[in-house]
Amino acid sequence: MQTSTTKTDHATCPACGLLCDDVTVSWQNGEAKPDVTVKSGKPCGKTVAFFSRPLDVTSPMIAGKQASLAEAIAHAAQLIKKAKAPLVAGLSTDLTGFRAAYQFAQHTQAEMVHMNVQSSLRNTKVLQSTGWQTTTLTEVKNRADMIVCIGTDVVHHNPRFFERAVWTEEAMFTDAKARNIVYLGGDDLNTAPGVSPAGKQPTVLPCATKDLPEVTAALRALLQGKMLKVEAIAGVQVSALTQLVEQLKQAQYAVLIWVAKDLDFPHAELTIQNITESAVILNQQSRAMGLALGGSDGDTTVNYAHTWLDGLTLGEQDISAHDLIVWVNSFSPDKPAPSVNAPVIAFGHPDTQFTTPPEVFIPVATPGLDAVGTLFRVDSSVVLPLKKVRESALPTLAEVLLQLEAKLA
Amino acid sequence: MITLLKNAKVIDPAHGKDGVKEDIYIRDGRIVAKPSDTEKIHQTIDLNGKVVMAGAIDMHSHIGGGKVNIARMMLPEYQETKRYTEPEAHICTPSCTHHATPSTTDTGMHYIEMGYTAAFEPAILAVNARQAHLEMGDTPMIDKGGYAMLGNDDYFLRLLANKADQKAINDYVAWTLHATQTIGIKVVNPGGISAFKFNQRRLNLDENNAHYQVTPRQILQSLSRAVNELGIAKPLHVHCNNLGAAGNFQTTLDTMGASDGIPMHLTHIQFHSYGTEGDKKFSSAAAQIAQALNANKHITADVGQILFGQTVTASGDNMMQHLNAKIANPKKSVIMDIECDAGCGVVPFKYRDQNYVNALQWAIGLEIFLSVEDPWRVFLTTDHPNGAPFTSYPHLIRLLMDKSFRNDAFAKLNLDAQAMSNLTSLNREYSLYEIATMTRAAAAKLIGLNDRGHLGVGAAADITVYTEQEDKEVMFSKPDYVFKDGELVVKDGKVVKVVWGKTHTAKPAFDAGVETGLKDYFDKYHTMQLDNFKISNDEIAQDGRNQVVSHTG
Numbered sequence: 033m034q035t036s037t038t039k040t041d042h043a044t045c046p047a048c049g050l051l052c053d054d055v056t057v058s059w060q061n062g063e064a065k066p067d068v069t070v071k072s073g074k075p076c077g078k079t080v081a082f083f084s085r086p087l088d089v090t091s092p093m094i095a096g097k098q099a100s101l102a103e104a105i106a107h108a109a110q111l112i113k114k115a116k117a118p119l120v121a122g123l124s125t126d127l128t129g130f131r132a133a134y135q136f137a138q139h140t141q142a143e144m145v146h147m148n149v150q151s152s153l154r155n156t157k158v159l160q161s162t163g164w165q166t167t168t169l170t171e172v173k174n175r176a177d178m179i180v181c182i183g184t185d186v187v188h189h190n191p192r193f194f195e196r197a198v199w200t201e202e203a204m205f206t207d208a209k210a211r212n213i214v215y216l217g218g219d220d221l222n223t224a225p226g227v228s229p230a231g232k233q234p235t236v237l238p239c240a241t242k243d244l245p246e247v248t249a250a251l252r253a254l255l256q257g258k259m260l261k262v263e264a265i266a267g268v269q270v271s272a273l274t275q276l277v278e279q280l281k282q283a284q285y286a287v288l289i290w291v292a293k294d295l296d297f298p299h300a301e302l303t304i305q306n307i308t309e310s311a312v313i314l315n316q317q318s319r320a321m322g323l324a325l326g327g328s329d330g331d332t333t334v335n336y337a338h339t340w341l342d343g344l345t346l347g348e349q350d351i352s353a354h355d356l357i358v359w360v361n362s363f364s365p366d367k368p369a370p371s372v373n374a375p376v377i378a379f380g381h382p383d384t385q386f387t388t389p390p391e392v393f394i395p396v397a398t399p400g401l402d403a404v405g406t407l408f409r410v411d412s413s414v415v416l417p418l419k420k421v422r423e424s425a426l427p428t429l430a431e432v433l434l435q436l437e438a439k440l441a
Numbered sequence: 442m443i444t445l446l447k448n449a450k451v452i453d454p455a456h457g458k459d460g461v462k463e464d465i466y467i468r469d470g471r472i473v474a475k476p477s478d479t480e481k482i483h484q485t486i487d488l489n490g491k492v493v494m495a496g497a498i499d500m501h502s503h504i505g506g507g508k509v510n511i512a513r514m515m516l517p518e519y520q521e522t523k524r525y526t527e528p529e530a531h532i533c534t535p536s537c538t539h540h541a542t543p544s545t546t547d548t549g550m551h552y553i554e555m556g557y558t559a560a561f562e563p564a565i566l567a568v569n570a571r572q573a574h575l576e577m578g579d580t581p582m583i584d585k586g587g588y589a590m591l592g593n594d595d596y597f598l599r600l601l602a603n604k605a606d607q608k609a610i611n612d613y614v615a616w617t618l619h620a621t622q623t624i625g626i627k628v629v630n631p632g633g634i635s636a637f638k639f640n641q642r643r644l645n646l647d648e649n650n651a652h653y654q655v656t657p658r659q660i661l662q663s664l665s666r667a668v669n670e671l672g673i674a675k676p677l678h679v680h681c682n683n684l685g686a687a688g689n690f691q692t693t694l695d696t697m698g699a700s701d702g703i704p705m706h707l708t709h710i711q712f713h714s715y716g717t718e719g720d721k722k723f724s725s726a727a728a729q730i731a732q733a734l735n736a737n738k739h740i741t742a743d744v745g746q747i748l749f750g751q752t753v754t755a756s757g758d759n760m761m762q763h764l765n766a767k768i769a770n771p772k773k774s775v776i777m778d779i780e781c782d783a784g785c786g787v788v789p790f791k792y793r794d795q796n797y798v799n800a801l802q803w804a805i806g807l808e809i810f811l812s813v814e815d816p817w818r819v820f821l822t823t824d825h826p827n828g829a830p831f832t833s834y835p836h837l838i839r840l841l842m843d844k845s846f847r848n849d850a851f852a853k854l855n856l857d858a859q860a861m862s863n864l865t866s867l868n869r870e871y872s873l874y875e876i877a878t879m880t881r882a883a884a885a886k887l888i889g890l891n892d893r894g895h896l897g898v899g900a901a902a903d904i905t906v907y908t909e910q911e912d913k914e915v916m917f918s919k920p921d922y923v924f925k926d927g928e929l930v931v932k933d934g935k936v937v938k939v940v941w942g943k944t945h946t947a948k949p950a951f952d953a954g955v956e957t958g959l960k961d962y963f964d965k966y967h968t969m970q971l972d973n974f975k976i977s978n979d980e981i982a983q984d985g986r987n988q989v990v991s992h993t994g
Contacts, residue, residue: 042970042972042973044973053969053970053973054970071964127575131579156514159511159514159515159775160514160515160516160517160773161773162772162773163515163766163769163773163774163775163776163787164775164776165763165775165776165777166775166776166777166778167777167778167779168777168778168779168780169780169968170568170780170781170782170966170967170968171638171778171779171780171781173966173968174595174781174966175638175778196968197968201965202965202966203966204595204781204966205639205652284640285638315763315776318640319638319639319640321777321778335514336510336514336572337575339510339513339514340505340509340510340513340544340545340575340576340579341544341545341546341579342544343513343540343542343543343544343547344513344517345513345514345517406571406575406980408572412507413507413566413568413569413572413777413779413780414568414569414780414968414969415569415571415572415575416571416969416973417571417973417980
């Protein structure tokens with residue numbers, strides 16, 4: 033709880049990949065919950081929840097029992113010295129935390145894996161197979177006259193996407209209010225945000241997520257000028273797809289959006305590739321670009337930083353093949369360490385609820401709330417500073433890892 | 442603490458010294474005059490006449506930022522090449538790492554092990570500057586810095602289209618240097634990256650960007666003048682229009698005249714020196730380019746030499762890289778439009794000595810090196826990693842210094858390419874003094890690093906010691922000693938101490954009122970806050986591991 037009024041302008045919200053940095057967070061005297069506002073519109077639920085998390089400074093624990101930080105670090109050091117195949121997992125943290133975690137993994141010869149590896153790899157596989165042609169949020173905001181959301185409503189992951197990049201007051205090169213919005217496939221979509229301010233309904237071409245491999249392959253084939261000798265693909269009329277193709281070709285700047293987490297089926301990378309290659313075909317004559325949205329738990333940041341520090345992207349790991357799990361989740365009390373046979377050392381939010389108490393739990397500061405930090409936005413080119421918006425006695429992940437490494441020396 | 446380097450054979454072009462036998466004294470990271478006899482010398486290294494030069498400075502090398510990291514992500518197969526041992530897998534030379542996009546750690550280590558003590562990232566997208574600095578901050582051993590890209594960003598193009606006065610342009614350019622913590626300004630395919638977003642596919646020097654109705658020539662005039670009037674050392678860094686296109690030499694010649702005599706630096710000029718003669722409609726225009734460089738004293742250039750093997754090209758020029766994507770090898774590429782600021786194109790290439798175009802590109806680069814008379818105005822680069830990885834510099838130096846080695850290599854090229862090059866008629870062999878000029882003294886002068894690139898009293902003690910050898914590739918691959926800011930960091934070609942270097946910037950004064958227009962633009966059109974766009978000194982300092990050095994302001 034804050035004891036005086038504090039206010040931070042232009043705070044960056046790390047709760048989703050959009051990294052809205054127009055957030056104002058203020059505490060009035062004595063209030064537990066802050067007032068959270070944004071420059072235009074309303075803050076989304078994720079942002080309010082993030083900045084409203086109570087400031088609980090809990091004690092470190094050893095096997096579920098309170099311990100001092102020094103004791104917890106000493107016990108963690110013992111576990112690490114014994115381990116033959118440690119794994120640093122979770123890795124939900126910002127750049128500063130990841131740099132420390134990477135150095136720690138180097139020193140302890142640990143492997144690393146991020147909690148979102150399954151969805152991240154769907155994109156990475158496309159990048160490493162054919163590459164892609166993509167754009168970023170400010171380009172969408174100012175140029176896109178046609179936006180196709182494929183297998184996603186976006187807002188489930190990035191609630192303010194339409195407000196911040198689509199239905200904007202101004203755009204340099206297009207009529208923002210007249211954009212053509214299309215949803216192609218996906219389960220349980222919320223298409224309401226795709227309705228224009230004047231009430232124009234988006235085009236919705238429904239099909240189940242599991243049918244997107246076929247439907248996106250058909251879209252790509254039609255763009256290539258191939259004839260399809262059927263009337264419908266997985267319930268989507270070919271005539272509707274043909275109309276979509278014509279609109280895409282006519283667009284000044286079309287954007288094809290997907291969210292890897294929403295494409296949760298085997299070999300989803302081939303569906304993503306259908307989307308990205310559709311943009312590549314369009315770019316031969318007109319302008320169109322892909323855009324991968326979503327992003328959370330610092331996954332974009334961790335993948336990027338690992339790549340420059342190590343030379344390689346982060347891959348998959350078999351958690352059961354490791355004899356010690358070092359679990360990092362600095363951003364939220366959700367997603368505690370998985371239940372495994374190996375001992376777990378967890379660094380995380382003080383309110384983390386474990387089903388099985390880990391061998392060692394050390395609460396750490398949340399970047400963007402209790403500590404400054406740095407994160408990549410989901411569209412990859414923009415990197416934003418995270419602000420410290422309140423005083424907290426919690427140590428940062430980097431501070432704790434440094435102390436732990438000193439114990440190992 | 443004083444270190445004495447005794448019996449050095451000093452090659453220091455900034456002071457006209459060519460092999461002068463001298464002793465060098467180092468104290469507190471600087472070169473100092475001979476101390477009085479009463480002062481204690483703590484460490485003496487007798488160099489017995491070994492060659493001593495200032496630490497080398499790479500004035501154009503893609504070492505940090507989005508493009509390079511995309512290349513790393515896209516090309517996991519390059520990591521595999523680390524394990525190759527057979528000679529044909531070599532990218533270029535025995536000292537090569539077989540790897541075009543090393544990690545940040547390897548980048549710093551490989552540079553210092555070759556005697557390089559600074560490298561400058563030449564294509565920092567302003568909006569992506571924070572990433573570039575993060576990567577450079579994780580690059581150990583060497584000093585860093587970068588050039589911010591302008592000229593395709595919508596804020597500048599709107600100023601130009603609205604006929605803003607030069608002062609407004611100057612303020613914006615200075616503000617950008619501050620906000621992005623850079624030391625120079627670059628323009629890539631002036632107006633062309635923007636034009637591509639409006640579906641234009643090529644842009645010539647006097648052709649209008651369809652939306653803004655401004656030409657590349659106007660952009661070059663405006664930006665070169667801004668840089669000049671702000672008084673920063675580094676002239677506008679220009680990546681000309683029509684990168685890599687047959688016949689583009691005319692654009693390059695015309696570009697030299699576009700700034701009305703104001704200094705400009707034309708980068709990777711090899712990629713802009715192509716004619717259209719011969720059956721294959723692709724020929725060397727190195728002679729015309731070199732002649733123009735010799736005549737136009739306000740122009741400097743770096744070469745961007747290609748060397749044979751697998752590499753990856755990473756450029757802000759998405760308009761031209763979109764065309765090049767068709768000849769990607771392996772067949773994949775990334776093309777991006779970025780934040781109404783710029784773009785990028787990452788395309789892997791494999792340069793082959795039996796390919797007519799590649800073989801001629803190799804020869805064109807060397808023809809330019811050998812035909813430009815003044816080593817103070819031509820710089821040794823491979824446009825890392827675009828022409829070849831920077832680790833191939835020792836090989837390139839040997840090609841310049843050793844005519845028979847060069848001619849032997851030429852004789853192995855595609856025969857049609859040989860027939861189209863006059864390389865063997867060029868008898869010049871670079872001297873150590875000329876190599877030291879282009880890789881040290883001239884590079885420091887160009888960028889404005891007054892206390893680097895030379896060995897005078899007061900200079901930062903970035904010093905490289907070589908054993909003079911007949912095989913210059915061996916000589917430059919493995920210095921005996923390298924000192925970084927006075928500390929011995931490399932011995933016998935291996936790092937013995939890890940240091941982190943500094944970040945060099947230029948911070949010319951500007952009217953703070955420039956932020957009024959910028960704030961309005963950011964609020965209306967951008968997707969981030971103006972305040973968060975700006976990078977603070979503290980962010981770069983990383984709790985003291987790094988340090989910002991400002992050269993003007």
